[in-house]
Amino acid sequence: MEAGQPSRTAMSAARYRAAHQLLEGGRIFSDPLAVRILGVDEQELLADAPRRGMRVFIAARHRFAEDALAAAVARGVREMVVLGAGLDTFAYRNPHPGLRVTEVDHPDTQAWKRDRLAASGIAIPPSVRYLGVDFEKETLELPSDEPAFFLWLGVVPYLTREGFDATLAVVAAHEGNEVVFDYAQPPAHMPAERRAWLEARAERVARLGEPWLTYFEPSEIASQLGSSGFGEIEDLGPSELASRFFGRDDVPPGTAGGHVLRARRSSR
Template sequence: MALTGPSKTARGAAGYRAAHQAADGATIFRDPFARLILEPDALAEADERARDPASRNIRLFMAARSRFADDCLEAAVARCVRQVVVLGAGLDTLALRNPFREIGVKVYEVDQPLTQAWKRERLAAAKLRAPNELVWVPVDFETDDLSTSLATAGFRPDQSAIYVWLGVTPYLTRPAVFSLLEKVAQSPDAAIVFDYSEPIENYPPERRPAIAAMAERVAAAGEPWLTLLDPIDLRLTLEGMGYTSIEDLGPGDVAARYFGGDHAQSRGGAGPHLVLASTDRKLTEI
């Protein structure tokens, strides 16, 4: 995915997180920086989109995936993990919200250089200081070696770590997705939190036009979906890589955990998934 500016999907995801703070009262995911870090025009657009009831499902999922990552991080820190790697960070505010900085938890933010430059500009505009525990790691996931880039930034590959990889897998090629997952699997005592989308053919026929329309919109924005994953195939692949514990939450699981079984997303079937996979079983006990 070659970018000529900051990621449009990163801005869109930040808009959903920001809108959740106002439209839903931050009932699932509380982020005091979400509305500060976004550009005023983008924030106004996100709030306007939130007035459409049809946007609620995706907004709540965006909030739930950030909450899921926070829950996984909290559990990992309780088991003495002190390194967090946020892959494709965009305008994620985990480093700003980091409640574990006093015990030495360091956050490595990995992203495209242009997106990181945009984020630095947004932090400055919002008069938010990047904490000392934040380390910037510019990387092109398609061409750069992640391990080398992290090591250069001071990351300790011999120590436990949790990786957070949200909103990225659909926009990378399949080899790039699996290469990164395999690298994490080769690390000692490592866990990774990520989300993925299922192939359109996994959806019932009546839902496929809406999913196809969404695919067309992101493609028109210059960031097409390249990799969609089948849950059964993915689990087998992760197990083959050496992941010893895998938690895969489908739409119904996410709804039941974070916003109640009566919500529309509690229906079964295809949809976006949240995954926590680990090479150390105790790192996935949340």
């Protein structure tokens, strides 16, 4: 990410979310503000049709996360933290009365988002707070000690392992905290076609100045979460995502290596 500029991969993720609303009618993940906040011509978004694999993966990870959030709210959670918020719109279409949302992101990306909200006429509810943090340089400090739900999508692969560990420690600090994040498996042990796609994707984001730095094997991340106090873990790999959200048994091209994981902090 270039100093003074918003995250380009945050822009890319927002574009995939918006294109899903037009090309698939939001079938997997409905976001009525996605096109509006992005400010890109709809015809331009329709031209993204060939990139279906990545588009539906991003839609699926949000659907999984917001389903998990609804269950957490039903249990009494009233704090949500969006880590690496980018142009995420949940806080501005929040259907849960009493749920407070803290958006955490790099100050440059946050300023860009505030500009986009103003330009698109999207009101900022009083339940929203903003916290500017560079995950690699600053310690995340949250405004509340209440149990919270953490939405951490499209961030983990771009962090160093040290940045990941430091942020996870904050998420694990309180009993009852819950997190949903996505991660990529290392390409080395993948079948050739899936490895080629993942390596090509990694090369593209590296050219944008935001390289992938951290990968996990499922057993590795499960072990780390367990040692951090998370006793309830649900990890959906490409096959599970395809079955649950894409209506198919095979793995769609463009989702190779992507996992979405939910973990809840239990009592130690």
